[in-house]
Amino acid sequence: MIFELAWRNSWRQPRRTILSSLAIAFTSAFLIFMPSLQNGSYAAMVENTLRLFDGYAEIQQSGYRDNPEIRNSFSIPDDLIRQLKDLKHVNVISQRAVSFALVASEQRSFGAQIVGVQSNSEPMVSTIPGNIKHGRFLSTDVNNENTGEIVLGDVLAKNLKVNIGDKITLLGNGRDGSLAVDSLTVVGIFSTGISAMDRLMAEIPLQRFQQTFSMQQQVHSIILSGEDIFSFQQAIKPIRTLANKYNLVALDWQQLQPGLMKGILLDMSTSLPLYVAMVLVVTFSLLNSVFMSVLERTREFGVLLSLGMRPSNIAKMVWIETLILIVSGLILGIVFGYALTEYYAHIGIHFEEAEEIFSEFGLPSAMYPQLNWFTLLMGPGIIGLCILISTIFPVMRIYKMQPVPAMRAV
Amino acid sequence: MEKLRLFIALSWRNLWRNYRRTLITFSSIGVAVWAMIVLAALMDAWAMSTFNASINTLTGHAQIHAEQYLQDPNIEYRINMPDEQQIKLLNSEIVKAWSVRVRVPAIVQSERENAPLMLVGINPQTEKNLSFIADSITEGKYLDNENSPGILLGKKLAKRLRTEINKRVVILSQGPDGDIKERGFRVTGIYEVEQEDTETQYAFVSLNKAQRMLMMNNSISEISFVLNDLNALDDFLNRYKTLNDQQNIKQDIKSWSELEPFTLALLDMTSGTIALLTVIMFILVAFGLVNTLLMAVYERTREFGLLQALGMKPTYILFMILIESTFLVGIGVIVGSILSLTTIGYFSSGLDLGALAEGSTMFGAGRVMYPEINWLQSGIIALFVWFMGIVTSLYPAWRASREVPVETINKAY
Numbered sequence: 001m002i003f004e005l006a007w008r009n010s011w012r013q014p015r016r017t018i019l020s021s022l023a024i025a026f027t028s029a030f031l032i033f034m035p036s037l038q039n040g041s042y043a044a045m046v047e048n049t050l051r052l053f054d055g056y057a058e059i060q061q062s063g064y065r066d067n068p069e070i071r072n073s074f075s076i077p078d079d080l081i082r083q084l085k086d087l088k089h090v091n092v093i094s095q096r097a098v099s100f101a102l103v104a105s106e107q108r109s110f111g112a113q114i115v116g117v118q119s120n121s122e123p124m125v126s127t128i129p130g131n132i133k134h135g136r137f138l139s140t141d142v143n144n145e146n147t148g149e150i151v152l153g154d155v156l157a158k159n160l161k162v163n164i165g166d167k168i169t170l171l172g173n174g175r176d177g178s179l180a181v182d183s184l185t186v187v188g189i190f191s192t193g194i195s196a197m198d199r200l201m202a203e204i205p206l207q208r209f210q211q212t213f214s215m216q217q218q219v220h221s222i223i224l225s226g227e228d229i230f231s232f233q234q235a236i237k238p239i240r241t242l243a244n245k246y247n248l249v250a251l252d253w254q255q256l257q258p259g260l261m262k263g264i265l266l267d268m269s270t271s272l273p274l275y276v277a278m279v280l281v282v283t284f285s286l287l288n289s290v291f292m293s294v295l296e297r298t299r300e301f302g303v304l305l306s307l308g309m310r311p312s313n314i315a316k317m318v319w320i321e322t323l324i325l326i327v328s329g330l331i332l333g334i335v336f337g338y339a340l341t342e343y344y345a346h347i348g349i350h351f352e353e354a355e356e357i358f359s360e361f362g363l364p365s366a367m368y369p370q371l372n373w374f375t376l377l378m379g380p381g382i383i384g385l386c387i388l389i390s391t392i393f394p395v396m397r398i399y400k401m402q403p404v405p406a407m408r409a410v
Numbered sequence: 411m412e413k414l415r416l417f418i419a420l421s422w423r424n425l426w427r428n429y430r431r432t433l434i435t436f437s438s439i440g441v442a443v444w445a446m447i448v449l450a451a452l453m454d455a456w457a458m459s460t461f462n463a464s465i466n467t468l469t470g471h472a473q474i475h476a477e478q479y480l481q482d483p484n485i486e487y488r489i490n491m492p493d494e495q496q497i498k499l500l501n502s503e504i505v506k507a508w509s510v511r512v513r514v515p516a517i518v519q520s521e522r523e524n525a526p527l528m529l530v531g532i533n534p535q536t537e538k539n540l541s542f543i544a545d546s547i548t549e550g551k552y553l554d555n556e557n558s559p560g561i562l563l564g565k566k567l568a569k570r571l572r573t574e575i576n577k578r579v580v581i582l583s584q585g586p587d588g589d590i591k592e593r594g595f596r597v598t599g600i601y602e603v604e605q606e607d608t609e610t611q612y613a614f615v616s617l618n619k620a621q622r623m624l625m626m627n628n629s630i631s632e633i634s635f636v637l638n639d640l641n642a643l644d645d646f647l648n649r650y651k652t653l654n655d656q657q658n659i660k661q662d663i664k665s666w667s668e669l670e671p672f673t674l675a676l677l678d679m680t681s682g683t684i685a686l687l688t689v690i691m692f693i694l695v696a697f698g699l700v701n702t703l704l705m706a707v708y709e710r711t712r713e714f715g716l717l718q719a720l721g722m723k724p725t726y727i728l729f730m731i732l733i734e735s736t737f738l739v740g741i742g743v744i745v746g747s748i749l750s751l752t753t754i755g756y757f758s759s760g761l762d763l764g765a766l767a768e769g770s771t772m773f774g775a776g777r778v779m780y781p782e783i784n785w786l787q788s789g790i791i792a793l794f795v796w797f798m799g800i801v802t803s804l805y806p807a808w809r810a811s812r813e814v815p816v817e818t819i820n821k822a823y
Contacts, residue, residue: 013708016701023697030690068570069523100525102517102582108484109584111517111526159482159515173524196607200526266763270452274687277445278694284438285698288431292705295428 002313006320013293017325020289024329024383025336027282031275031379032337033344033369038271040345040370042264046229046253048127052192054256055094055125055223056232057239062249064220070099070175073218077246084224084242089235092225094121097209097218101172101180103152103202105160112156112202114170116209116219125225128190128203135164135188138205148208151188153198162186170204174214182212229253275379279386287390290322294394301398302406315395322391330380337380341371417726421733428706432738435702439742440749442695443795447750447788448781450684455761455781457680463776464673465666466542467608468511468530470634471643472665474650479631480662480669483528485514485586488629489661495653500635504642507539508635512620516583518563518613520571527567528612529583531620531630534558540636542603543614550575550599558616560598564609568600575600581613585625593623604776688791695795696802703735703806714813724811731807732800739799743792751788754781 010017050056059080064072076095084093097116102109119138123129128151129137138149150168152160162168166186174180184204191198210216224239226232236252243250254261294301301314348366425432465471476487491510492500500508512531517524534553538544543562544552553560561579563571573579578594585591595615603609621628637643647663654661667674707714714727761779 013705015704019697019701019704023694023701026697027694066569067572069572100523102524107588109590110515111524113526159484270456273445273452274449277441277449278691280441281438281445281691281694281698284434284441285694285701288434288438288698288702289705291434292431292702292709295430296705296709 002317003320006317006324009293009317009321010324016289016293017328020286020325021329021332023282023285024326024387025333027278028330028333028380028383029337029340030278031383032334032371032376033341034271034275035375035379036341036345036369036371037349037367038267039372039375040368042267043229043370044367045264046260049257049260050229050253051125051127051225052194053126053128053197054253055225056229056253057224057236058251058256059222059224059239059243059248060220060251062247065249065251065255068098068220070173070213070215070220073097073175073215073220074248075216075218076222080222080242080246084222084239087235087238087242089226089232090224090239091227092121092124092223094118094125094223094225095206095219095221096223097206097213097215097220099172099180099209099213101170103156103160104169104171105162105166108160110156110159111200112152113200114172114209115201115203116206116213116215117203118206122203125223128192128197128201131190131192132188133191135186137188138203139187147205148182148184149187150184150202150204151190152186152202153200154189154191155195155199156202157186157189159199164189170212172213174212175216175218176214178214180213182208184208279383282383283386283390286322286325286387287393289325290318290391291394291397293321294318294397298401298406298409301401302403302409305401306403306407311399311401315398318395318398319391322387326384326387330384334376334380338371338376341369341375345369345371413726417730417733421730421737424706424730424734425737431702431706435698435738436742436745438698439695439739439795439799440746442691443743443746443792444750444753446688446691446791446795447747448753449687450787450791451750451754451781451784452761452779453680453684454784454787455779457677458782459776459779460676461673463605464670465636467603467605468513468541468612468634469666469669470508470540471636471640472634472647472663473669474633475631475662475664477660477662480664483513483515483631485584485624485626485631488586488626488631489633491628491630492633493657495657496650499650499653500633504637504639504646506636506638507536508633509533509536509540510617510630511537511632511634512617512624512626513631514583514624516581516613518567518571519580519582520573520577522572523570525567525570525610527610529581529620530612530614531617532614533617540634543601546601546603547599548602550597552599553614553616556616556618558598559596559619560615561595562599562601562614563597564612565600565602566606566609567613568597570610573597581615581623583624587625591624593619595619684787688794692795692798696798699735699739699799699802700806703731703738703803704809706734707731707806707810710810711813714810715817718813719816728807728811731810732803735803735807736796736800739796739803743796743799747788747792751783754783757781758783 061072061074081093084090095118099114100111101114103112117138120140123137132151133154135151137151139147157163160168164186168184168186170180170182170184172180206219210218226235233252236250240250304314305311345368348368350366474489476489479487510533512529514529515526516529517526532543532553533556534544535555547562548565553562561581563573563579568574571579575597578596580592580594582590582592601609637646643665647665651663654663717727718724758781761781763777763779
C-alpha cells in the first residue's frame with residue numbers, strides 16, 4: 001500500500017519527478033562517460049608507451065637501470081629463455097644490447113644511442129620496426145643477421161644528411177675498453193613522434209653489435225611482452241623469481257616508466273574535484289526537491305497522522321518516493337551513459353588538432369573510452385548513495401510533525 | 411522606480427519565506443561556481459607551469475637563428491653577433507633580458523662513459539636573467555664570466571658519466587670546416603632541474619670558450635630574449651623584422667608559439683576544456699534551478715491568483731519571479747566566487763604536488779603549481795552562471811504569470 005501511495009505521489013508532480021530524474025540521469029551518464037574515457041586513455045597511454053620500446057617487462061643485470069654502462073651486461077643462462085617461454089602470458093622474448101657511440105656520415109657526426117636488437121623478435125616487442133617511414137627494418141634472415149645494417153631516427157638521419165643506402169661510420173668504446181669501429185649501411189629510417197628517440201636512436205642487429213662492441217655473447221636486457229599489459233601483470237611474479245634465481249633483476253612497467261603511473265594518478269586526482277562537485281550539486285538539488293515535497297505536504301501529512309498513520313510509515317513513503325526518483329534516474333543514466341560510452345568506444349573520439357600533444361604523451365590522435373563494471377557503476381552508485389543519505393534530513397522533519405499544527409500549516 | 415523598489419522588496423522577502431530551500435539552492439549554485447572557478451584556476455596554473463617551464467628552458471619568448479638552423483641545428487648555420495642597431499633594439503625598455511648563445515650537438519666523454527648532448531655556449535651575465543641555469547646550480551658554482559674555462563653538467567648526466575665537480579670531461583663537436591674539434595673542460599658546476607630530460611640534454615660552457623673551441627670566430631647560433639610584457643611580442647618581432655629587412659639581413663625570427671607548438675596546443679586545449687566543463691556544470695545547476703523555481707511557483711499558485719485578483723499585472727508577476735531568481739542565483743554565485751577566490755588565494759603561494767610531482771614533470775609542468783586569481787575568467791564564469799540562471803528561470807516565471815486568478819484561488823490543497 002505504501003509503495004502504491006509513494007508511486008502515485010511521485011506522479012502528482014510529474015514535472016518535478018521528471019526533472020529530478022533527469023538531473024540524476026545526466027550526472028550519472030557523465031560520471032560513466034568521463035571515467036571510462038580516462039580509463040581508456042590511460043590504457044592507451046600505458047600500452048603505447050610500453051609498446052614503443054620498453055616492452056612489458058625487462059630483465060637486466062642488477063644496477064644496470066641506474067648505471068646503464070656497457071660493462072653491466074650479462075650472458076644469458078642456458079635455461080632462462082626456455083623457462084621464460086614456458087611462463088603463461090609471456091608471448092615474446094627479445095634480447096638487446098645498448099651503447100652510446102658517435103655516428104658519422106660523410107659530412108656530419110652526432111652522438112647516438114646504438115641498440116643491438118634481434119631483428120626477428122624485435123618487431124613484436126617494439127613499435128619502432130613498424131614505424132619505418134623509408135626503407136625497411138633490419139633483415140630477419142637469420143643467416144644474414146651479421147650484415148652491417150642500421151636503421152635510425154628520422155631527425156638523426158636528417159641531421160646526418162643520410163638516406164637509404166648511404167654508409168655511416170660508428171665509433172665508440174667496446175665492453176673491454178677497446179675502440180669499437182664499424183661501417184654500416186642505412187636500410188631504414190623510422191619516425192616515432194617522440195623527439196628524443198627520433199633524434200638519438202639507431203638500431204643494428206644484435207650479433208653485429210656484440211662483435212663491434214666486443215660483447216662476446218652478452219646482452220644488456222631481455223625484453224618480455226605479451227597479449228596486453230593487464231593479463232601480462234600476472235606473469236610478473238614468476239618472472240621476478242626466475243630472474244632472481246640467476247642473480248638478475250626483473251623490472252615491471254612501473255619501474256621502467258616511473259613517471260607514467262604518477263602521471264595517471266595525477267590526472268585522476270585533478271579530475272576528482274570535478275566529480276565531487278558534480279555529485280554535490282546533484283545531491284543538493286535532489287535534497288531541495290525532496291525537502292520541498294515534504295514541506296509542501298505538511299497539511300496532508302498532518303491529516304494522515306491524525307487518521308492514525310504512523311510517522312514511520314510516512315517516512316517509509318518518502319523513502320520510497322526518493323528511491324523511485326533515484327532508481328529511475330540511475331537506470332536512465334546508466335543506459336544512456338552505457339550507450340554513449342559504447343558508441344564512442346566504437347567510433348573513437350578524434351582530436352586531429354591535438355595530435356601533437358597526444359603523440360608527445362604517447363597517445364594516438366583518437367581516444368577510445370573503456371567501459372568496465374567499475375566505471376559503469378561507481379559514479380551512479382555514489383550519486384545514489386549521497387542522495388539517499390541526504391534524504392535523512394527531510395525525513396527527520398516528518399518525525400517532528402505534530403498532527404494538529406501540521407494540519408493548520410499552509 | 412517606485413515599482414522596482416516594491417518588486418525588489420517583495421522578491422527578497424519571498425526568498426526568505428522558505429529559507430531552507432533558498433539556502434540549499436545557494437549551496438548548490440555556490441558549490442558549482444566554486445568548483446568551476448577553482449578548477450579553471452588549477453588548469454590555468456597547470457598550463458602556465460608548462461609554459462614557464464618551456465620558456466625557462468632556453469626558449470625565451472622568442473629566438474633568432476640563421477635561416478636553416480631550426481630544421482638542422484648544426485654549426486653550419488650561424489648568425490653574426492647583433493650589430494649596433496639590433497643591440498639598440500634589444501636594449502630597449504620592453505625587453506627584460508636577452509642573450510646570445512652557441513648551441514651545437516656534441517659528445518661528452520668522461521674517463522668512463524660518453525653521451526650525446528647539446529653544447530651551449532652562454533654569456534653568464536646576460537643568461538642569468540633569461541633562463542633556468544644560474545638558479546639551478548646545486549653543486550659547485552655558476553660560470554663567472556665569458557671566459558670561464560669550466561663546464562656545467564646536469565646532475566643525471568654527471569651521474570651517467572660517473573664524473574663529478576673538478577673532474578675533467580672532453581667535448582667533441584664538429585667545427586664549421588667539418589672537422590671534429592675537441593677540448594677538455596673541468597666540471598665546475600652541476601645543475602638540477604625538474605625535467606630530467608633537460609639534465610641529460612644540455613651542457614653549458616662560456617661563450618668565448620665555445621667559440622674558440624669550435625673555431626667559429628665571433629659568430630653565434632641564436633639570440634634569445636624575454637619581454638616584460640608578453641603581449642608586446644608580436645609588435646616587437648615586427649620591429650626586429652623591419653630592421654633586418656632594411657639592412658637586408660636574412661634571419662629566422664620565431665616566437666615561442668612557433669618554437670614550442672606543443673606548449674601552445676596545450677594552452678589552447680586548456681581553455682577549451684575549461685569552457686566545456688563550465689557548460690556541463692551549468693546544465694547540472696540548471697536542472698536543480700528549474701526544479702526549485704518551478705516548485706516555488708507551484709506552491710504559490712494561490713498567492714499569484716490572489717495577487718492578480720488584487721490587480722497585479724501578469725507581467726509584473728513574471729518580473730517579480732525573475733528578480734527572485736536574480737537574487738537566488740546571484741547570491742549563490744557571489745558566495746561561490748568568494749569561496750573560490752579564497753581557495754585560490756590560499757594556494758597561490760604554491761600548491762606542492764608532492765608525491766605526484768613525478769607525473770607532472772612527465773607532462774612538462776613543474777612540481778609546484780601556482781594558481782592565480784584570473785579576474786576576467788572568474789568573472790566570465792560567474793556572470794555566465796548568473797545570466798543563464800535568470801534565463802532558465804524564464805519558464806517557471808512565465809508559468810506563474812499565466813495562472814488564472816479565480817481558478818487558482820479556489821484550488822484546494
